[in-house]
Amino acid sequence: MITVTDLGKSFTLHNQSSAVIPVLEGANFSVAAGECVALTGESGAGKSTVMRILYGNYLAQAGRVVVNGLDITTATPREILTLRREVLGYVSQFLCVVPRVPTLEVVAEPLLSLGVAEDAARARAVDLLTRLRIPERLWQLSPTTFSGGEQQRVNIARGFAHRYPVLLLDEPTASLDAQNRETVLTLIEEAKAGGAAIVGIFHDLEARDRVADRAIDVSVFTPRKIA
Amino acid sequence: MTPLLQVRNIEKRYGARIGCADVSFDLYPGEVLGIVGESGSGKSTLLNCLAGHLAPDQGEVIFDTRADGPRDVRQMPEAERRMLSRTDWAFVHQNPRDGLRMRVSAGGNVGERLMAVGARHYGDIRQTAGDWLTKVEIDTARMDDRPSAFSGGMQQRLQIARNLVTGPRLVFMDEPTGGLDVSVQARLLDLLRGLVRRMGLSAIIVTHDLAVVRLLADRLMVMKSGHVVETGLTDQVLDDPQHAYTQLLVSSVLQV
Numbered sequence: 001m002i003t004v005t006d007l008g009k010s011f012t013l014h015n016q017s018s019a020v021i022p023v024l025e026g027a028n029f030s031v032a033a034g035e036c037v038a039l040t041g042e043s044g045a046g047k048s049t050v051m052r053i054l055y056g057n058y059l060a061q062a063g064r065v066v067v068n069g070l071d072i073t074t075a076t077p078r079e080i081l082t083l084r085r086e087v088l089g090y091v092s093q094f095l096c097v098v099p100r101v102p103t104l105e106v107v108a109e110p111l112l113s114l115g116v117a118e119d120a121a122r123a124r125a126v127d128l129l130t131r132l133r134i135p136e137r138l139w140q141l142s143p144t145t146f147s148g149g150e151q152q153r154v155n156i157a158r159g160f161a162h163r164y165p166v167l168l169l170d171e172p173t174a175s176l177d178a179q180n181r182e183t184v185l186t187l188i189e190e191a192k193a194g195g196a197a198i199v200g201i202f203h204d205l206e207a208r209d210r211v212a213d214r215a216i217d218v219s220v221f222t223p224r225k226i227a
Numbered sequence: 228m229t230p231l232l233q234v235r236n237i238e239k240r241y242g243a244r245i246g247c248a249d250v251s252f253d254l255y256p257g258e259v260l261g262i263v264g265e266s267g268s269g270k271s272t273l274l275n276c277l278a279g280h281l282a283p284d285q286g287e288v289i290f291d292t293r294a295d296g297p298r299d300v301r302q303m304p305e306a307e308r309r310m311l312s313r314t315d316w317a318f319v320h321q322n323p324r325d326g327l328r329m330r331v332s333a334g335g336n337v338g339e340r341l342m343a344v345g346a347r348h349y350g351d352i353r354q355t356a357g358d359w360l361t362k363v364e365i366d367t368a369r370m371d372d373r374p375s376a377f378s379g380g381m382q383q384r385l386q387i388a389r390n391l392v393t394g395p396r397l398v399f400m401d402e403p404t405g406g407l408d409v410s411v412q413a414r415l416l417d418l419l420r421g422l423v424r425r426m427g428l429s430a431i432i433v434t435h436d437l438a439v440v441r442l443l444a445d446r447l448m449v450m451k452s453g454h455v456v457e458t459g460l461t462d463q464v465l466d467d468p469q470h471a472y473t474q475l476l477v478s479s480v481l482q483v
Contacts, residue, residue, distance in 0.1 A: 014471030015478070056460060058467040077446045077460040078255060098420060098442050099413035113424055 001068055001166050001197035002031040002054065007221070008062030009049055023049050027063070027221040033165065036188065036198040038208045041218035047201045050218055051168050054199060055090045056080040067166055085113055089164030093171055095143060095155040103129065103146075104139045107157045114162060121161075128157035131183055149175050160187050167191055169200035173207045185211055229291050231256050231397060231429050232277070237286035239269075239276050245453035246272035250286070252448065252458070256396070257427045259419075261444030261461060263435060263476065269453040270433040271321075271401055277431065278318050278399045279308050290315075290397070313343045317390035319400040323382035327374045327389065333360065334370040336389045344393050359388040364414060380407045387415065391422065398430040404439055416442055437480055441465060449473045 007027035013019045023046050031037045039047040052058040053065060060073045068087045072080055084090075089110075097106050104125050111121035129139060132153040138146065143154040152175050159167070172188065173181045181204075188211045192198060202208035208215070230253035239246035247269035254260055262270045275281040277288055279300060288300045293315065300308060312318065320326040327336055337356035338346075346352050357367045363384035365377075374382050383403070390398065404412040420443065422428045434440060440447055440461055447464045449457040449472065457470040468474045 011467075012469075014474050052466070057462050059459075059463060059469065077463075078258070080460055081445055096441070098416045100410070101417050 001033050002199065003066045004029050004054075004063065005066075006063035007050075007053065007060055007065060009046075009053060009058065010061055022223040024053075024218075024221045025223040027218075029216050031197045031199055033197050034192055034195045035214075036192050036200065036212050038212035038215045039199065039201050039218050040208075040215045045219040045222060047218050048170065050221075051090075051170055051199065051201065055088065055168055056084070085110075087164060088166045088168070089159050089162065090168045091156055091159035091170060091172055093152075093174065095151045095158075097143060099144050100142050102140045103134065103143045103154055106143055106154060107161055110158060110162045124161055125157065128160060129154075131187075132157050133180060133183070149177070149180070152176060153180060156184055156187070160191065163191065163194055163196070165196055167196050167198045169198065169202075171201055171203055173202065173204045181207065228255060229297060230254060231258075231291050232431075233287070233289040233297065234277060235287040235289070237273065237276050237283045237288070239272050239281060239283045245269070247276070247450070247453045250455055254397075254429055254431065256429055257423060258446065259423060259430045259432065259444045261440035261447045262431065262433045262450060263437065263440060263447060264450035265476075266435070268450040270450055272453075273450070274399055274401055274431065274433050278316065279312065280318075313340065314393060315396045317393075317395040317398045319387055319390050319398065319403045321402040321405060323374070323379070323386040326386040327382060329375045330373060332371045332373055333365065333377070333385055336374060336385060337392050340389055340393050355392060356388075359392050360385075362418060363388045364411065380411055383407055384411065384415070387418075394426060396427070396429060398428060400430060400432045400434075402434050403432065404434070404436060412439070419443060437465060437477065449476065 004027055007024055009024040010020055010022040039050055041047055049058060053060050054067065056072045063073065065072050067083060070079060070083055104122065107125035107128060108121040111124060112118065134150060134153055143151055146154065156172060172184050176184060185207055188198065200212065202212065232254040235251050237250040238248045250273055262273065264270050272281065276283040289297045290300050291297050318326065328339070331339065334353060334356045337359050338352040341352050341355060357370060360367055360370060365381055365384055374385055377385065387403065404415060407415065416439065419430065423430065432440065432444060444461045447459065447461040448455050449464065449470065451472045457464060457468065457473045464473060465477055468477050
C-alpha cells in the first residue's frame with residue numbers, strides 16, 4: 001500500500017542565512033496491507049518527518065512516495081485531498097478542530113465528508129466514543145475544552161471513524177490510562193485484521209511490541225555528511 | 228470534473244504599479260481556496276478582478292455557468308454578469324457597509340436577495356430570512372431594525388446571511404472574519420464548512436488570519452508584491468513553507 005523509494009528531505013531556512021538542514025536521504029521501505037510498521041529512532045531522527053511526508057504534509061525533495069497507487073510527491077492538492085478523504089487516515093498527537101462544533105459531529109465528520117448517511121455516521125461515532133469511554137454528557141460539547149486525554153481519545157475516535165486502508169498513527173497511546181490504552185490497541189488490531197496498512201510512532205514499547213509486525217529504524221536514513 | 232472557475236493569467240496594473248500579475252488557478256466545486264499575504268500584496272485586487280468589480284488588464288475568468296457551461300465572465304454582457312452576481316455568486320465585503328443596504332431592515336436585506344431570484348410570497352421570504360438570521364446568531368426580534376443600529380460584528384453576520392440565502396455556488400470573501408469576536412468567528416467557520424459539505428459550495432477567501440485558512444481552506448495561495456509566490460495544500464504550505472516570504476509569514480504568528 002505504501003512504497004517509498006530514494007526519499008530525500010531537507011529544510012531550507014531562507015530567513016536564517018538560507019541554512020539547509022538535511023533530514024532524510026535515500027530512504028527506502030514499503031508497507032503491505034494488513035501490516036503494522038513502527039518507525040523507531042531517537043528523538044530528532046526524523047520519525048515525524050517521515051509520517052508527515054507520507055501524509056503529504058511535508059514536501060519531499062527527492063524520491064517517490066506511492067500510497068495506494070498515487071505518487072504523492074507529484075500529485076496535485078486535489079488528488080491528495082481525495083486520497084486523504086478515502087484512503088489515508090492520520091491520527092496526529094493534537095486535535096485541531098473548528099471551535100464550538102460538538103464532539104459527536106467532530107467524530108462523524110470524516111464519514112459525512114465521504115457521503116455516508118447521517119444516521120450511519122452518527123451510529124459509528126457513538127460506538128467509538130462509547131468504546132473510548134467519553135461520557136455521553138460530553139458528546140454535545142466541543143472537545144476544545146476537554147482534558148488532554150479526552151481530546152486524544154476524541155482524536156482517535158475521529159481517526160478510526162472511517163476504516164481507512166492506510167493509517168498513520170503518531171503516538172496513539174500517549175497520555176492514556178490502561179483501560180483506554182487497551183481499547184486503542186484493540187482498535188489498531190481490528191484495523192490490521194481489516195487489511196489496513198499501518199505506520200506508527202510508538203514510544204510506548206509494550207504497545208509497539210504488541211501491534212507492530214516490524215520496525216523501521218529511521219536513523220538509517222539520516223544523511224551521513226551533515227554540513 | 229469541470230472546474231467551477233478557471234483563472235488564467237490575470238493581471239491588473241494601477242499605472243506603472245502592479246496590482247496583481249500572472250495569477251492562474253482552477254477552483255473545483257466544493258473547494259475552498261485561501262489567499263494570504265501582507266497588506267498591499269494584491270489579494271483584494273485579485274479578488275475584485277475575479278468577482279467583476281474591477282476590470283483586469285489581461286487574462287480570463289472562466290465560470291462554469293448552469294445554463295451554458297464554461298464561459299469567460301469578462302466577455303458576458305453586463306446584465307448577465309449582474310444576474311450571476313445575484314444568484315450563483317456572492318461577495319462578502321471586508322466592510323459590511325459595502326455589502327448591505329443600510330436604510331433597509333435586516334430582514335429586508337436578506338429578503339431582497341431572495342426577491343431578486345424570483346421569490347414573491349411574503350410569508351415564505353420572512354420565514355427564510357428569519358431562519359438565516361438565526362443561523363448567524365442574530366435575534367429574530369431585531370429583524371425589523373436597520374443594520375445601522377447593529378454592532379459591527381452583527382452587520383458582518385447579516386451580510387453573510389444576505390449573501391448565502393440564495394444558495395450561491397461560489398462565494399468571494401474579503402477578510403470575512405476580520406471584525407468579529409472569536410466566538411462568532413468560530414460559529415461562522417462551522418457554518419461555512421457545513422455549507423461547503425452539504426451544498427458543494429466553493430469559496431475564495433482573502434484573509435491574513437492563518438488560523439482561519441487552516442481550518443477552512445483546502446488550498447492556499449501566498450501573494451507578495453502582486454505575485455503568487457507559493458501555492459499548495461493548506462497544511463503543507465503552513466507546515467513546510469518553501470518560499471522565504473511564506474516562512475517569514477508563518478513564523479510571525481503568535482502562538483495562543
